[in-house]
Amino acid sequence: MAKAGRQSEKTMPERDAIVVGAGFTGLSAALELVDAGLDVLLLEARDRVGGKVESETLPDGTRVDTGGQFFCRDMSELMGLIEENGGTPVMTHYDGEMIYRPPVSPQQGFARWQGVDALRDRMIATDPDNPELAKLTVADWVARQDDVADDVRKSFLRLIKGLWCRAPEEVAFTWLASNDRRITNTYSEMEMFLPGSLHALADQLAARLGDRLRLGTAVTGIEHSGTSVTIMAGNERLSAKRIILALPPVMIRRIPFSPALPERLQKALCAWAPGLSIKLQVSYDKPFWREHGLSGAVMWHEPQGLYACDASHDDYAGLIVFVGGPEAQEWHKRPRAELIAFIREQLSAAFGPEGGNPRDIHVRDWVDDLWSGGAYSDVVIDLDARHAEDIITEGIPLIHFVSSELSPSYPGYVEGAIVAGRLAAGQVIGSRASGRTKATNQ
Numbered sequence: 001m002a003k004a005g006r007q008s009e010k011t012m013p014e015r016d017a018i019v020v021g022a023g024f025t026g027l028s029a030a031l032e033l034v035d036a037g038l039d040v041l042l043l044e045a046r047d048r049v050g051g052k053v054e055s056e057t058l059p060d061g062t063r064v065d066t067g068g069q070f071f072c073r074d075m076s077e078l079m080g081l082i083e084e085n086g087g088t089p090v091m092t093h094y095d096g097e098m099i100y101r102p103p104v105s106p107q108q109g110f111a112r113w114q115g116v117d118a119l120r121d122r123m124i125a126t127d128p129d130n131p132e133l134a135k136l137t138v139a140d141w142v143a144r145q146d147d148v149a150d151d152v153r154k155s156f157l158r159l160i161k162g163l164w165c166r167a168p169e170e171v172a173f174t175w176l177a178s179n180d181r182r183i184t185n186t187y188s189e190m191e192m193f194l195p196g197s198l199h200a201l202a203d204q205l206a207a208r209l210g211d212r213l214r215l216g217t218a219v220t221g222i223e224h225s226g227t228s229v230t231i232m233a234g235n236e237r238l239s240a241k242r243i244i245l246a247l248p249p250v251m252i253r254r255i256p257f258s259p260a261l262p263e264r265l266q267k268a269l270c271a272w273a274p275g276l277s278i279k280l281q282v283s284y285d286k287p288f289w290r291e292h293g294l295s296g297a298v299m300w301h302e303p304q305g306l307y308a309c310d311a312s313h314d315d316y317a318g319l320i321v322f323v324g325g326p327e328a329q330e331w332h333k334r335p336r337a338e339l340i341a342f343i344r345e346q347l348s349a350a351f352g353p354e355g356g357n358p359r360d361i362h363v364r365d366w367v368d369d370l371w372s373g374g375a376y377s378d379v380v381i382d383l384d385a386r387h388a389e390d391i392i393t394e395g396i397p398l399i400h401f402v403s404s405e406l407s408p409s410y411p412g413y414v415e416g417a418i419v420a421g422r423l424a425a426g427q428v429i430g431s432r433a434s435g436r437t438k439a440t441n442q
């Protein structure tokens, strides 16, 4: 007995759990663990929380989301969190006509989008085990749908490029179909947003963690043996009974593991590529487009990869312009002034001279972001990696790999991050309870 006691004292881990990454996944996991009474530490590389949800204060004092922002009533975990924390969402303004570039009639535009919706339904209905689909890219699959009008197929490809920020010629079809099966909203995913920023909600969650949260603490290595885990962060070595790595796959694979992760897990992590996106906040004195019966939304077919929508609220007038996919990578390489001039030109062509003359344009370039790798989400581009998600989610003893990308619902969204974080925490809490039951039974 005495010997066993000494041994457990020597190997006693410092904490019940360490969570790495204070995006919505890590924040949700850490809070769940704290609520269950566990001794938790949350480590975050940046000097702020929120991960891909972040904000900036514009010259006029308005706090705007430069990362994740929108949500809808179907996203119940996020809606619940907003309500608990006293947030009041505003509805995104969609009344009025959408602009298509190059122009098409509203009827043509509507018919095209109905066709795109039907094609998405067809994709979702495909058999995940059909071997004929296993090695296809999204572009390959779309090319096979030859009973569908050409402009609908092209619009579908542009939509995928805009949403997942990679070329459809490289995105794995079976991954996209599986991903989209889990995105089940009936209301537009951009239905609403928080005027004070979604990032403020991340700050509120972090405040509940107090000194259990350490900012500016990048994890630079992990040692694991199957019975213990040690995390290297700066000069410190931190140990815990369980680790939740709340990081997207492209960021997990940057951390050196000792011993190295099993080969199949390394391959599964390497199957992902980061999204390529730039988000611009274009501020005006007033939402002038509404006076012309326009919604503020612009769908560009040429140049590709661009989309705009109204993000005004009572105290602010502005549009958001998203640049997604290979075009974002091209703009990432060029001087920012050129991108701003290009966006002015595009907005002027869409809305007239007023559109090209905003008060301010704020650019947030997420391409190659130091601590995210990219945005909005990682996507699978290895056509041989059909089970990549399952392999990563399985994890290794004592270490859970988790992020929005790996969520059973709304992967790639903030809602998905909350669901994934809470699930991982539930597993840690469950393992602790089953450990206690075993000890009592012995």
Ligand SMILES: Cc1cc2nc3c(=O)[nH]c(=O)nc-3n(C[C@H](O)[C@H](O)[C@H](O)COP(=O)(O)OP(=O)(O)OC[C@H]3O[C@@H](n4cnc5c(N)ncnc54)[C@H](O)[C@@H]3O)c2cc1C
Residues within 6 Å of the ligand: 020, 021, 022, 023, 024, 025, 026, 043, 044, 045, 046, 049, 050, 051, 052, 053, 066, 067, 068, 069, 070, 071, 217, 218, 219, 220, 246, 247, 248, 251, 255, 277, 278, 279, 366, 371, 372, 374, 375, 376, 377, 402, 403, 404, 405, 412, 413, 414, 415, 417
């Ligand atoms: C421009 C943009 C627009 C978006 N729009 C929307 C939207 O409107 N609606 C929506 O629902 N979603 C949107 N998203 C996606 C959404 O923001 C993400 O899906 C979600 O926030 C991901 O959360 P996460 O916690 O899984 O990952 P992340 O937010 O990436 O969090 C991971 C955290 O880990 C930290 N980290 C990384 N490496 C280390 C390390 N070695 N050590 C310690 N910490 C580390 C990072 O700094 C980060 O804080 C958008 C994203 C972007 C960027």
